[in-house]
Amino acid sequence: EVQLVESGGGLVKPGGSLRLSCAASGFTFRSYSMNWVRQAPGKGLEWVSSISSSSTYIYYADSVKGRFTISRDNAKNSLYLQMNSLRAEDTAVYYCVKNNEFDPWGQGTLVTVSS
Amino acid sequence: QSVLTQPPSMSEVPRQRVTIPCSGSSSNIGSNAVNWYQQLPGKAPKLLMYNDDLVPSGVSDRFSGSKSGTSASLAISGLQSEDEAAYYCAVWDDSLKGWVFGGGTKLTVL
Numbered sequence: 001e002v003q004l005v006e007s008g009g010g011l012v013k014p015g016g017s018l019r020l021s022c023a024a025s026g027f028t029f030r031s032y033s034m035n036w037v038r039q040a041p042g043k044g045l046e047w048v049s050s051i052s053s054s055s056t057y058i059y060y061a062d063s064v065k066g067r068f069t070i071s072r073d074n075a076k077n078s079l080y081l082q083m084n085s086l087r088a089e090d091t092a093v094y095y096c097v098k099n100n101e102f103d104p105w106g107q108g109t110l111v112t113v114s115s
Numbered sequence: 116q117s118v119l120t121q122p123p124s125m126s127e128v129p130r131q132r133v134t135i136p137c138s139g140s141s142s143n144i145g146s147n148a149v150n151w152y153q154q155l156p157g158k159a160p161k162l163l164m165y166n167d168d169l170v171p172s173g174v175s176d177r178f179s180g181s182k183s184g185t186s187a188s189l190a191i192s193g194l195q196s197e198d199e200a201a202y203y204c205a206v207w208d209d210s211l212k213g214w215v216f217g218g219g220t221k222l223t224v225l
Binding site: 035037046047059060061062095100101102103104105106107 | 117150152154159160161162165166171201203205207211212213214215216217218219
């Protein structure tokens with residue numbers, strides 16, 4: 001069974017940093033692109049970033065470009081999101097999602113940016 | 116303001132059919148495959164439809180997808196109370212070089 005388990009969320013002050021992790025299991029992680037998608041409280045889904053299987057191609061939403069960095073470690077079956085210069089509008093549940101069909105989704109980790 | 120346009124809410128009675136629209140442009144829906152997701156209250160989203168009209172294993176055949184030009188739609192037949200959820204369309208945008216989601220449609224089964 002494919003499993004994606006996010007961790008690393010929490011409360012952080014504006015301007016602070018946080019690193020999210022996603023532990024993948026049940027599939028050949030190194031063969032698939034991966035994504036981060038977020039959902040602010042009571043709002044819709046917003047794509048954040050994508051990374052290809054070998055990290056050759058990386059894409060970011062304009063809203064996070066220059067502040068967030070996506071990376072992966074295929075040896076550890078793990079996906080990461082380094083988030084710097086956090087703002088209140090970054091408050092959201094962050095989901096780790098497999099491949100271009102965005103399937104499946106992890107359970108999400110909540111990031112709250114507040115003073 | 117989402118790049119893809121969906122009605123914020125729709126409602127229908129049980130056993131009827133409802134069609135949820137998703138409107139985009141030539142750089143997204145007009146050029147690439149559309150996926151649809153269902154998000155039940157308090158849950159993570161789930162893939163409902165991919166490549167415009169393909170149903171993943173395990174998803175009910177009451178769900179169907181279609182696309183024409185720069186618009187796509189998700190149809191649900193034989194509505195059931197368990198279909199009450201938020202539905203999102205998503206597609207790659209060639210101009211933005213990124214994925215875009217519709218704003219989501221909250222479906223109420225009356």
